[in-house]
Amino acid sequence: MSGDRLSGSLGLLVAIAVIIYSLKLRVGVIGAGQLGPGTFPLICGVCLGFCSAMLLAQSFRSTSGGKAVEDQEKKGNFRLLVYPFGALIIYGLIFEWLGFILSTFLLVIFLFRLLESKKWGEVLFTAGAISVAVYVVFGVLLKSSLPNGLLDAFLR
Amino acid sequence: MEALHHLVSGFSVALQPMHLFYCFIGVLGGTLVGVLPAIGPVAAIAILLPTVYYLEPTSAIIMLAGIQNGCMYGGTITSVLVNVPGEAASVVTCLEGYPMALNGRAGAALGIAAFGSFIGANIGMLGLVFFAQVVSRLALHLGPPEYFALMVLSLTTVVYVVKGSSIKAGMMVSLGVLLSCVGVDVQTSQLRFTFNLMSLYDGIPLVPAVIGLFGIKEVFGNFEKGDTSRGELLTTKIQGIFPTWQDWKDSLMPIFRGSFLGFFMGVLPGISPTIPTFVSYGIEKRLSKHPEKFGKGAIEGVAGPESANNATVCGGYISLFGLGIPTTALTSMLLAALIIFGMSPGPQFIEKSPDLFWGLIASLYVGNVLLLMLNLPFIPLWVKVLRTPFYLLNILILIFCVIGAYCMNGAVEDMYMVFIFGLVGIVAKKLDFEPAPLVMGLILGPMIERSLTQSLILSDGSVAIFMTRPITAVLLVIAVILLIFSMINSVRGKVTRSEA
Numbered sequence: 001m002s003g004d005r006l007s008g009s010l011g012l013l014v015a016i017a018v019i020i021y022s023l024k025l026r027v028g029v030i031g032a033g034q035l036g037p038g039t040f041p042l043i044c045g046v047c048l049g050f051c052s053a054m055l056l057a058q059s060f061r062s063t064s065g066g067k068a069v070e071d072q073e074k075k076g077n078f079r080l081l082v083y084p085f086g087a088l089i090i091y092g093l094i095f096e097w098l099g100f101i102l103s104t105f106l107l108v109i110f111l112f113r114l115l116e117s118k119k120w121g122e123v124l125f126t127a128g129a130i131s132v133a134v135y136v137v138f139g140v141l142l143k144s145s146l147p148n149g150l151l152d153a154f155l156r
Numbered sequence: 157m158e159a160l161h162h163l164v165s166g167f168s169v170a171l172q173p174m175h176l177f178y179c180f181i182g183v184l185g186g187t188l189v190g191v192l193p194a195i196g197p198v199a200a201i202a203i204l205l206p207t208v209y210y211l212e213p214t215s216a217i218i219m220l221a222g223i224q225n226g227c228m229y230g231g232t233i234t235s236v237l238v239n240v241p242g243e244a245a246s247v248v249t250c251l252e253g254y255p256m257a258l259n260g261r262a263g264a265a266l267g268i269a270a271f272g273s274f275i276g277a278n279i280g281m282l283g284l285v286f287f288a289q290v291v292s293r294l295a296l297h298l299g300p301p302e303y304f305a306l307m308v309l310s311l312t313t314v315v316y317v318v319k320g321s322s323i324k325a326g327m328m329v330s331l332g333v334l335l336s337c338v339g340v341d342v343q344t345s346q347l348r349f350t351f352n353l354m355s356l357y358d359g360i361p362l363v364p365a366v367i368g369l370f371g372i373k374e375v376f377g378n379f380e381k382g383d384t385s386r387g388e389l390l391t392t393k394i395q396g397i398f399p400t401w402q403d404w405k406d407s408l409m410p411i412f413r414g415s416f417l418g419f420f421m422g423v424l425p426g427i428s429p430t431i432p433t434f435v436s437y438g439i440e441k442r443l444s445k446h447p448e449k450f451g452k453g454a455i456e457g458v459a460g461p462e463s464a465n466n467a468t469v470c471g472g473y474i475s476l477f478g479l480g481i482p483t484t485a486l487t488s489m490l491l492a493a494l495i496i497f498g499m500s501p502g503p504q505f506i507e508k509s510p511d512l513f514w515g516l517i518a519s520l521y522v523g524n525v526l527l528l529m530l531n532l533p534f535i536p537l538w539v540k541v542l543r544t545p546f547y548l549l550n551i552l553i554l555i556f557c558v559i560g561a562y563c564m565n566g567a568v569e570d571m572y573m574v575f576i577f578g579l580v581g582i583v584a585k586k587l588d589f590e591p592a593p594l595v596m597g598l599i600l601g602p603m604i605e606r607s608l609t610q611s612l613i614l615s616d617g618s619v620a621i622f623m624t625r626p627i628t629a630v631l632l633v634i635a636v637i638l639l640i641f642s643m644i645n646s647v648r649g650k651v652t653r654s655e656a
Contacts, residue, residue: 003587011327018334025348035612037341037348040605041334048330055323058647077380081582084379085575088558092571095562108551115379116547126548134555142207144563 004059011052018045083114099149100139104131159285166514169214170522178215179519182222183527189223189243190230191538195553196243197227198595199371201489202363203560205496213497214512218519220493224486225277225523228429228465229531232269233538236262236458245429245465248437252450252457259453267397268455269462270531272411276463277524279415280422280470285517287423288506291478295503300610301621303481305631306425307604310483312635313426314593315642322642325593328584332597333604335360342602343609355569362492364561364570365598366485368577369584369591371557376582378550397532399455407459410440418464422471425483428592429468433461470520477501477513481603485592488599 022045025038091107098106108127112118118126139146148155169175189200201220208216231246236253249269256265298306311329318325338349339359350356399407414436421432440460441450450457472487480502482488494501499509506513561574581591615621623629 007324007327007587007589011331014331021349025346026344035343035609037344037346040608041337041348044330044334044337044601048327048334051323051326051330054643054647055321055327058323077382080380080382081376084376085579085582088554088575088578091558092568092575095558095571096568100559104555108555111551111554112547130548130552130555134552134559138207138559138563143210144207144559145566146559146562 002059004055008052008056008059011048012056015045015049015052018042019049080115084111087111087114095149096147097149099151099155100146101131101135101151101155102149104134159289162510162514163285163518165510166516166518167521169511169515170218170518174212175215175218175515175519176522178211178219179222179523180526182219183226183229183523183530185219186223186226186228187230187233187527187531187538188226188541190227190246191233191242191541192544192549192553193234193240193242195374196370197224198485198489199367199374199557200227201486201493202366203371203556205363205489205493206560206563208493209496213494213499214515216493216497217490217512217516218523220490221516221520222523224469224490225466225520226527228462228469229270229273229527230538232273232462233266233531233535234542236265236269237539238542245433245468247430248433248461249458251437252454255451255453256455256458261453261455263397264399264403264455265453265458266535267532268399268403268407268459270397270528271399272407272414272459272463273466274524274528275411276415276418276466277470277520279412279463280419280467281517281520281524283419283423283467284470284473288474288478288513291474292503292506295479298479298503298627299625300607300614301625301628302631303479304604304607304611305622305628305635306479307481307600307607309631309635309638310425310481311593311596311600311604312638312642313424314596316638317427317431318590318593319430320588320590322646324589326639326643328589328591328593329597332594332599333601334597335365335594336598336601337605342606355567355573359602360598361564361570361573362488362595362598363564364573365577366489366595367557367561368574368579369581369595370485371553371560372574372578373581373585373591375550375554375557376578377585378546397535403455406455410436410456410460411463413439414460414463415467418467419471421464422468423474424471425475425481426596427468427472428484428486429465429472432464432468436460436464466524477505479503480505482599485595488595491599 018041022038022041025041026036087107087110091103094103105127108130109123112123112126135146138144170179185200186197189195189197201223204220204223208219211219227243228245231242232249232253234240234242235246235249236257239250239254241247241250253265253269256262315322315325315329336359338356340346340357341348347357414432417436417439418429418432421427421435422429437457437460440456441447444450444454444456446454469486472484475481475483476487476491480500482491491501499505499512557574558571561570562568564570584591611621621628622632
């Protein structure tokens with residue numbers, strides 16, 4: 001399935017869901033001067049549906065094979081998208097519990113090991129330096145409220 | 157005359173040491189952002205927004221505007237020296253700037269770009285001084301229907317000018333407007349699309365969305381691509397940054413043409429600084445007596461576009477400060493900052509907050525002088541910055557993105573919002589969708605809905621109000637024409653491409 005066909009169908013599905021949902025909200029009658037909460041989303045849903053349908057129709061009309069090859073190439077480093085993203089989600093989970101410095105330390109170690117297989121000593125040093133330096137700049141100098149987490153006793 | 161008087165008082169604001177300092181920080185930071193390919197000005201300002209809370213409003217806005225300005229300069233440096241545009245508005249500069257550098261004329265390219273930018277920004281600012289007031293006075297006579305039409309026109313222009321498929325841009329705009337509906341409906345206080353999630357009651361927050369769509373997307377794109385994006389760094393010594401007499405003769409007209417073009421295109425809704433650069437390049441190529449020189453290092457091809465992008469930034473401020481409508485993702489970030497400080501730009505903004513408005517204009521001027529002085533001597537330094545290890549840089553930016561999101565409200569939910577929009581951005585990039593139209597929809601959505609509701613209240617529910625008021629009708633007709641054209645172009649373009 002080409003990318004356009006995929007995004008066209010996806011957009012169409014979303015549009016249909018939105019239209020059904022906004023019809024359930026009160027739509028109101030435009031001519032009678034009453035806009036319900038559903039009117040505006042309904043209009044947007046229709047626009048989205050229209051564009052998606054056009055994209056879909058277009059993707060069926062053109063059957064070029066060039067796209068598939070490109071997709072193959074793009075798949076090559078898919079790992080480098082999925083792993084860092086997974087790491088980010090875990091980072092979000094531990095962020096407030098471990099605190100900014102510790103969780104960032106772990107994140108940076110992971111990313112460096114994944115992306116650039118450097119030596120452990122180097123990685124540990126860089127990760128430590130980055131997390132502390134960013135904490136000092138944003139948390140202390142710019143007074144942003146970053147969580148201290150487990151290190152609360154030391155940082156207060 | 158009145159404007160001149162205000163401008164003088166603006167300078168007294170801008171030249172206060174504190175404001176001067178923040179202006180300096182802004183242009184310096186902006187140049188840095190412009191030089192680094194991993195991050196653009198929109199994401200940079202979004203990340204910085206939470207940290208400006210404790211600043212005084214004028215300082216904060218001055219700093220953020222400085223970032224925009226600096227960015228336009230900074231992007232040039234990498235375009236010329238490395239053939240990698242630091243940000244979108246410098247893509248065109250690569251076409252002539254890099255060949256010039258290969259011919260050993262890097263200095264001249266950077267020099268004319270800096271002077272061109274300076275002149276462009278000056279012309280833009282003059283325009284801003286005189287037109288902003290005119291527009292804001294006219295705007296007092298505009299009612300909700302006119303605002304509605306103007307914003308609809310903005311969105312259709314975004315769809316029309318977007319690079320790539322207009323149909324896709326249309327989808328993104330619709331999606332953006334839809335997302336802006338999430339949360340409590342202002343008119344009826346009914347919940348929409350919240351799915352019983354508390355964190356959605358206030359709607360989709362703009363800043364995390366922007367950080368995700370622009371920042372995270374970019375960083376992950378770089379992770380995936382690997383360390384291949386940097387071209388050969390020119391190691392030749394950069395000399396002769398002051399353009400020669402011949403260079404000036406070749407560039408002066410392109411600079412003026414670029415500046416005026418950029419400014420007036422900037423005034424139009426929905427035009428980001430990138431578009432005028434392409435137009436300017438095209439014009440210079442067509443007007444040139446030696447079109448064959450283009451592509452091999454024609455100085456006109458650097459001078460015109462570089463002046464145009466700086467002038468466009470100034471033009472964009474007119475609708476922001478005169479009408480209160482942000483027409484690009486960049487100006488919408490400034491609007492977000494103003495909202496943080498409890499200010500809402502609109503027709504009365506200039507009169508109500510003269511200190512801020514005129515201070516900003518004067519500091520834009522000061523910023524440009526600073527940039528001219530800073531940029532040229534510091535080019536070697538910026539080149540060094542470019543040598544920052546690739547992954548280190550991207551990881552740092554990733555962390556900044558996260559901090560920027562978290563510090564808005566100190567809530568992990570916002571972080572997840574960034575991740576979600578990051579994912580949307582990554583997927584969109586894979587499927588060839590541009591993120592900017594979505595952001596525009598998200599910003600203008602609530603304003604459009606409000607003006608639509610107000611218009612219909614005015615007319616007792618009759619849709620005819622959009623056709624009987626002349627300004628509204630004209631704007632809407634233009635919007636419809638643009639829409640039809642862009643759809644036709646989009647369909648046609650696709651067919652010819654697939655046949656080829």
